Amino acid sequence: MIPPQHQQKFQPLQTGAESHLVQDPTTESNAQSVDHLQHELHVHQIEQEMQNEELRRAQLSLERSRDRYVDLYEFAPVGYLTINGNGVIAEINLKASTMLGFERINLISKRFPQFIADVDKERWYRQFLHMKTMAEGEEKSLELLLVTSKKSTLDVTLNCLRIVDVDEAKILRIALTDISDRKRAEATLKSEAFQRSILNSVPVEIAVLDHDGFIVAVNEPWLRFAKENSADHGKPASGCDIGDNYLRACRSGSDLPLDDGAIAVDGIQKVLDGRLPFFHFEYPCDSPQQQRWFSMSVTPLGQTGQVGVVIAHTDITERKLAELEQRIAATAFESQEGMMITDANCSILKVNRAFTNITGYDPVDVTGESPHMLSSGQHDANFYAAMWETIHRSGGWDGEILDRRKNGEIYPQHLTITAVKNEYGSTTNYVGSIIDISERRKIEDSLRNTESRLKLAKRAAGLGIFDRDLIKGTLFLDERAHELLGLDPAETISYEEFEATIHPDDRESRKTNLHPALDPSSHGEYHSEFRIIWPTDASTHWMAATARVFFESGKPVRTIGILRDISEQKQIEKEKTEQLNAMDYLQKLKISAVTVSSIAHELNQPLAAISAYSEVALEALDREVINPELLRRALKGCVEQSQRAGKSLHELINTTVEKGVFAIEPINLNSVVMDATHFAQHDRLERCKLVLDLDSRLPLVLANRIQVQKVLVNLLSNSIEALGGEDMLGRDITITVKTGVENNMAQLSVQDTGPGIDTIIAKQIFEPFFTTKTDGLGIGLPISRSLIESNGGQLWLDQDTESGPKFNFTLPFAS
Amino acid sequence: MNTPSPTVFIVDDDPAILDALSLMIELEGLHVETFESAESFLANWQQDRYGCIVVDVRMPGMDGMQLQQEMNNRRILLPIIFLTGHGDIPMSVKAIKSGAVEFLTKPVSRDKFLECVHSAIQLGDTILDQDAKRHQAQTVLALLTKQEKVVMELAIKGLPNKVIARNLGLSFRTVEIHKTHIMKKTGAESLLDLSRLAQEAGLDR
Structure with a gap:
C-alpha cells in the first residue's frame, strides 16, 4: 500500500510509461525509424x-517513512487496536498487547470483550452496538476496566474512530490509554473526602491521639460534644480540642469521673504501648438533665499504637436504657407468676418458666396453640363468653379459674388477662398471668382445719386467749377469756383494767413472774397463778396464765398467752392439804391416845390395887374377928399405892415438860383459828354453819401454838360431837368462833346453837375422865383447861340458855 | 404338897395387885398362889393342881394372851379370868373364844371379882370331870383295832350293818363279828352307850 x-x-x-505502452508499434518501423527508435x-x-x-x-x-510509521504505531505511548464489525481484534500494536499482558499473536483474532472486566462488559456491548451505527469518521471515547493476563484490572480510556478500511469493511480503530494512575488518584481523592464526610456524619465522637496522648484530629461530633459539655460555652471543653493532651484531661477528671478516668487512661495507654490490641470501656456519666452512659473504643492507628490511637466515643444511653428495660422486662417475665403471651388471635407466642412449672407444659408444647388447651372443662361456655366480653370491654379480666395441667390434674388458679393495644387502639397481644392457688387452697384448708381443731381443743380445755400489744397498750381477749374474767363478751378492757381485777394479794407475785419474761435476753415465757375477782359478783376465781413475750429490736412488743381456770384444781389442792392436815391430826391424836393410854395404865395400876386393898380392909372390918395384921397390910398397901400413883403422875408431867413441847412464843390467834377450823372441818363440820368473827387487829398473843390449837380443836370437836349425838335433822346449827380483846387479854369464844348442856353435866365437864361421849377419852376439857392455864389464861363455860353454850378462853398478849 | 381344896392362881407383874388380890382371896378362905410372871407360873405348874387362874393381860415378857395359848398347848385346864387396865373389846372377845371365863377391867370391885373366881372354880371342876371321862373313854377305845374303829365310827352314825359292809367292802358277817368285838372291848351295852363313849373320847368332833 x-x-x-x-x-x-x-x-x-x-501515466507516461503507460502511454508509451499503449502506442502502436507498427508506425515506428522506418529506417530512420530504427535509429530513431534506438x-x-x-x-x-x-x-x-x-x-x-x-x-x-x-x-x-x-x-x-514506513519504518517511522511502524515505530510510531508500535511504540507509541498509546495502545492501538482495530476491531472489526464482529468485535474481533484485527490489529493491535505492541503497546496495547503489553498493556494487556498477552503476546500479540494471542490477541489477534480474539474477541475484544473477553479482555473487559465483567463489571464493564454490559456497558461495552451497549456502546459497541451504538458505535457500529456511527457515521464514518465519528469518534467516541469511553472508560473501561480491562482484565490483564495476570487477572489484574486495568483502567483505560478508549478513543474509538469509526472508519471504513480499504476492503470497504467497517472497522473501529481504538486508541487505549492507561488511566490507572489517574483513577487511583481520583479514588484516593474521592475516599478521603468521603471518609471525612462519613466520619463527620456518624453519631460517634472520634478523636485521634498521637503517641503522647495529644489530640491530632477530631471529627465534628467530637467537637460538638466537646463544646456542648464545656463549661465555657462555644469553646470545646478543656483537653478535648486538637492540640490538647487527652490523657492529661482524663487524669484530671475534667471530662470523666475520676475513677472512670483512671480506667480510661490506663486502657488508652495500654493500646498506645501496644500492650492491648483494642480497648473498650463503658461508663455512666450523667448530665444534670439526664442519666447517660458512654462507651469508649480505642483502636491503634496503624499496626500498633506506636503512631497513635483512634478514640471512638459514643453515647450509649439509649442502648443502656433499652438493655435495662429489656432486662427488667425479661426479669419481670420470668417472675413467680406463670406468664403467657398470645397474639391477637389467641395463639400462644411465649410462655415463661413459671408457666411450665405450673402447667407442666414446655414452651414447645404450647407455642402456636390456643390457651383453650389448658381448659379443664369445669366452666361452661357462658363463663368464657362473659370473660371475653369483659376483656373486650375493659381490656382485661381477673379471677379464679380451674384449669388442667399436662398430667390431667385440675387445679385452681388466679388468672389475669390483659389486652395489649397498639397506638391505634387495636389489640395486638394478650398477656395472661397465672398464679397456682392450689397450694394456697390446701394451706387455707389445712389452716381452717388447724384453726377449728385448735378452737375445739381450746374449748375443750376451757382456755381463754389474751393478746396484749405493749406498744399500743391494747388488750385483746377472746370470748372464753371474757368468760373467765367474768366480763361481758362485748366489753373491751384495757390492760390496767385487767390488772385491777387481780386479787390485791396476788398482784405482786404475778409481777414477779412476769417481770423476767419482759427481759429481751430471756426466753420470754412465763407462768403465773393468781386470783381474779369478778366485777359482777365479786367472786374469786383462780387463774393460771401461760404466756410468751415477743420482742422486736430488743423491746417487748407483744404478749400472747392462755388463761385457764384452776379454781377446781386449787380447791382439790386445798382439800388435799386439809386431808393431809387431818391425817396429821389423827396421827397426833393416835400418838396422844397411846400416851394417854400409858398414863392411864400407870395411874390405873395403883388405883386398882388401892381399890382392892380398900375393899379388903372394909371386908376385914365387917368380920367378927378383926384381923389387925390383915387390916394393916391392906391399909399400908393403900398408902403405898396412892404414893406410887402420885409419883408416877409427877414423873409423867416432868418427862413431857422436858421434851420441850411447851415452847411459848408470840402467835397470831386468828391464824390458829384458821388452822384449827381446817382440822375440825374434815368430817362433821359440814353439817353445821361455821361463822368466824375474827378481830383482824388482834395483837399477837404469847402462847404455845400447838396447845392452843389443840384446845380449840377440842372445843370445836366437842361442839360438833355433842351436836352429833342429837337428832340433827332439820336443825340449823351455827358454830361461831370469835376473837377479840377482853380485860387486856385476848379472848376466844366458841359458841354453838345446839341443844345446850345440862346444868348438872356442866358442873362435871371439867372433871377428869368425865365424858358424855361413848367413844371419847374424857380428858378434853380438863386437859384443855390445864393447857390454857399453863399458858397464863383461863378457860370457862358460859351457860347462856338463849344463844347456846359458850366456851371461852383467854390468853395474854405478847407485848 | 397335896392340896384337897382348889387353888386360885394369880399372875400379875404388879406386886401391889398380887398382894391386894391375894388378900381378898385369902379373906374369902380360898387357897391362893401368886406369880409375878407367866413364865414363873408355867415353871411351877403341876398337873394335879386345879381351881382357876387370874391373869393380867399386860405383862412384860409373856403376856396374858400368850399364857392362855401356852396353857391350851400344855392342856392346863384352869379356867382363866383376865384383868386389864382398859377394856379392849376385840381382845376380850378373842380371849373368851379361847376359853377365858371372864374379862375384868381394873379397878375391879370385890363382889364382881369373887363372883367370877367362884364360878371359875366351879367350871374348873366340870372341865376336869369331862377330861377324866374323855381320858377313860379314850383308854377304852384304844383297845379297838383299826378296822373295829372304822366300823364303830360308821355304826354310831346309825348305819345298818349291811350298809357298813357294802361301804367297807366287807361281808355282812365280818361286820357283825367286828361289832361284837367292839361291844365286848368297850363294855358298852348298847349302840347309844357306844356313841356316848365316842363322844366323851372326842371322836365325834
Missing part, C-alpha cells in the same frame, strides 16, 4: 533509469 501523497508524486511518471529507446532507457532512480529514491523514502 502506497500512501496517497506518494501516489500523487508518481502519477505523471506512471535513440528513442535509449532515451527511454535513460528516462526509465531516471525513473527507476526516482522510484528507488521514492522507495527508500517510503521505507523510511
